[in-house]
Amino acid sequence: xxxxxxxxxxxxEQVRPMAVGRVDAWLNGWAQFLENRLNxxxxxxxxxxxxxxxxxxxxxxxxxxxxxxxxxMVAAVLFNIALLYLTTGFRQxxxxxxxxxxxxxxxxxxxxxxxxxxxxxASAEHLNSGExxxxxxxxxxxxxxxxxxxPLFWFVILGPxxxxxxxxxxxxxxxxxxxxxxxxGDFGECAERAFAIVDWLPVRLTAAAxxxxxxxxxxxxxxxxxxxxxxxxxPGILLATGAGALGVRLGMPIHAAxxxxxxxxLGTGDDADPDFMQSTIGLVWRTLVMAxxxxxxxxxxxxxxx
Numbered sequence: 400x401x402x403x404x405x406x407x408x409x410x411x412e413q414v415r416p417m418a419v420g421r422v423d424a425w426l427n428g429w430a431q432f433l434e435n436r437l438n439x440x441x442x443x444x445x446x447x448x449x450x451x452x453x454x455x456x457x458x459x460x461x462x463x464x465x466x467x468x469x470x471x472m473v474a475a476v477l478f479n480i481a482l483l484y485l486t487t488g489f490r491q492x493x494x495x496x497x498x499x500x501x502x503x504x505x506x507x508x509x510x511x512x513x514x515x516x517x518x519x520x521a522s523a524e525h526l527n528s529g530e531x532x533x534x535x536x537x538x539x540x541x542x543x544x545x546x547x548x549x550p551l552f553w554f555v556i557l558g559p560x561x562x563x564x565x566x567x568x569x570x571x572x573x574x575x576x577x578x579x580x581x582x583x584g585d586f587g588e589c590a591e592r593a594f595a596i597v598d599w600l601p602v603r604l605t606a607a608a609x610x611x612x613x614x615x616x617x618x619x620x621x622x623x624x625x626x627x628x629x630x631x632x633x634p635g636i637l638l639a640t641g642a643g644a645l646g647v648r649l650g651m652p653i654h655a656a657x658x659x660x661x662x663x664x665l666g667t668g669d670d671a672d673p674d675f676m677q678s679t680i681g682l683v684w685r686t687l688v689m690a691x692x693x694x695x696x697x698x699x700x701x702x703x704x705x
Contacts, residue, residue, distance in 0.1 A: 401555055402694045404476055408483035416490035426567070430574040438586045445575065445589040453567040453593070461560035482559035486566040487550045489683075492518070492542035499535045500676045503528055525654040533671035536679050537649050540609075540641040541634055543683045545569060548608070548690070549601035555694065568597045595633075602633045605686070606640035612685035613644025617667050628663035635665075642666025645682060647675045 429452065437448040460482065467475040495518040502511035511531050516523040519538060523531065549569075553561030572594035575587030610618035621643030622636060629635025629650070642649040646668035652659045669675070 400472070400476055400479070401558075402691065402698055404479035404483060405551060405554070405691070405694070407476075408480045408487065409489070411480065411484055412488040412490050416494075417484060417488060422485060423570075426570045427574070430571055433571075434575065434586070440586060442585040442588055445586040448575075448586070449568075449571060449589045449593055452571055453564060456567060457557075457560045457564040460563045461558065464559050479554075479559050482562055483550075483554060486562040487547055487554075489543070489547060491546045492539065496535055496539045496676070496680075499531065500673050503532060503673045503676075527654065529670050529672065530653045532673060532676055533647075533649055533651070534653070536641075536645070536647065536671055536676060537638055539676075539679050539683070540637055543686070544602065544605045544637055547683075547687065548605045549598060551690070552601045552604060553597075565597060565601075568594045598633055602636055606636050608686045608689060609637075609640050609644045609682060612689055613641075613682050614646055615644075617646060618643035621666055625663070625665050629665070639665045641679075641682070645675060645678050647671050647678075 433448045433452045437444050437451070464475060464478060467478050495514055499511050499514045499518075502508075502514060508528060508531075511528070512523040512526060515526070515531055515535060515538075519534065523534070526534070550562045550565045553565045555561070557564065568590070571590040574590070576591040576594065606618075606622060610622070618640045621639040625642075626632075626635040626639040629638060638649055642665045645666070648664060648666045648668060648670055650662045650665040652661050654660070
């Protein structure tokens with residue numbers, strides 16, 4: 400049932416993509432509601448807000464799923480598909496990546512800058528074509544983990560409650576975590592620490608999968624020797640391993656409004672270009688296929704063992 404739910408939700412999302420802005424608007428409203436009513440600047444208030452904002456909804460989803468599972472298997476499967484449709488999916492980011500790649504191939508640099516700026520939420524007007532390709536690959540590797548592989552991992556472990564847990568935990572981390580800590584004080588510390596725990600194992604599994612389906616030796620080398628250079632641990636692991644698996648150089652300084660933005664170099668091999676963007680698509684899809692095959696083999700093993 401888990402595998403069927405994943406496949407059907409992915410197919411549904413390809414046919415009728417979810418309006419990502421609508422889901423984000425709901426989540427922004429939820430985060431703001433909790434912050435307005437519970438934030439008094441104390442760490443304990445952040446714990447209470449995270450519990451109400453993440454743990455309680457996940458437990459409610461788990462209870463409803465178990466009820467449906469006990470009474471109507473078809474309803475339980477449909478519930479799984481609906482929750483996965485809301486919390487996961489390639490189309491939440493792939494249209495940006497595809498359009499940027501096409502714009503670069505057509506020599507439409509201004510169009511590529513505009514699309515990348517909309518995707519990342521930061522100006523890209525000073526970037527050249529190689530920097531655009533590099534940042535697009537980085538964003539795609541991170542997005543594939545955040546929107547597909549990590550929530551699917553928690554779905555396999557906890558059912559639809561796991562996907563809801565990851566999506567809510569990540570959103571509250573983005574709303575209250577490190578980037579907002581200056582304004583929120585200690586209130587956001589729980590959201591930051593909780594997401595680090597929730598994401599710890601999925602990050603490493605995604606990175607390991609990138610290594611297996613890509614250049615394994617270079618991926619492992621970059622993970623071990625370069626990931627720690629990145630300011631944040633989890634993105635550093637994903638980007639270093641992905642760069643090594645693809646044989647491309649990521650990170651590195653980029654042009655910014657105030658001059659050159661310094662960033663550590665990740666990966667080995669050649670500079671990023673539209674061809675490496677196409678290779679990134681292949682890497683992500685091979686990772687998904689491998690994960691589905693492993694789930695299939697696990698399901699067969701469980702069935703045979705009964």
